[in-house]
Amino acid sequence: xxxxxxxxxxxxxxxxxxxxxxxxxxxxxxxxxxxxxxxxxxxxxxxxxxxxxxxxxxxxxxxxxxxxxxxxxxxxxxxxxxxxxxxxxxxxxxxxxxxxxxxxxxxxxxxxxxxxxxxxxxxxxxxxxxxxxxxxxxxxxxxxxxxxxxxxxxxxxxxxxxxxxxxxxxxxxxxxxxxxxxx
Numbered sequence: 601x602x603x604x605x606x607x608x609x610x611x612x613x614x615x616x617x618x619x620x621x622x623x624x625x626x627x628x629x630x631x632x633x634x635x636x637x638x639x640x641x642x643x644x645x646x647x648x649x650x651x652x653x654x655x656x657x658x659x660x661x662x663x664x665x666x667x668x669x670x671x672x673x674x675x676x677x678x679x680x681x682x683x684x685x686x687x688x689x690x691x692x693x694x695x696x697x698x699x700x701x702x703x704x705x706x707x708x709x710x711x712x713x714x715x716x717x718x719x720x721x722x723x724x725x726x727x728x729x730x731x732x733x734x735x736x737x738x739x740x741x742x743x744x745x746x747x748x749x750x751x752x753x754x755x756x757x758x759x760x761x762x763x764x765x766x767x768x769x770x771x772x773x774x775x776x777x778x779x780x781x782x783x
């Protein structure tokens with residue numbers, strides 16, 4: 601397995617991983633599968649400022665993806681991001697490899713805090729985030745509704761560093777803009 605930057609041409613493959621989460625689960629509260637064009641635009645919009653990574657099998661098949669995006673719009677939040685991760689085949693270390701690569705890049709960008717929002721009945725993701733050092737900092741009951749049920753939301757936080765922040769570096773400006781590495 602190796603990790604690389606997502607490309608706009610990955611949109612259809614990533615949407616294939618994401619779509620079942622939209623249609624069959626409450627893992628995401630998005631209720632309609634985006635078009636390939638809309639999903640591809642999400643990748644394009646993310647990459648200038650934040651990493652958007654894909655995990656690939658040795659044959660190039662995409663196994664999962666993870667990305668970071670701005671937590672809040674106000675400049676005082678520049679050192680905090682929210683992450684998302686979707687894996688097509690769990691249990692093979694794909695999610696862990698994606699997050700470790702993502703955290704490494706975010707640290708280079710001088711991000712200090714990573715936030716993750718997990719739906720309440722997604723026990724696999726709740727356990728995953730705790731195993732990777734996230735701490736639950738909020739639990740909101742019945743704030744979402746999908747597939748005929750109310751959904752709780754759990755917010756998790758992980759500190760990447762402490763102290764006075766350094767200037768945030770947009771992803772495309774990292775000194776050695778990463779392309780791929782083996783996980």
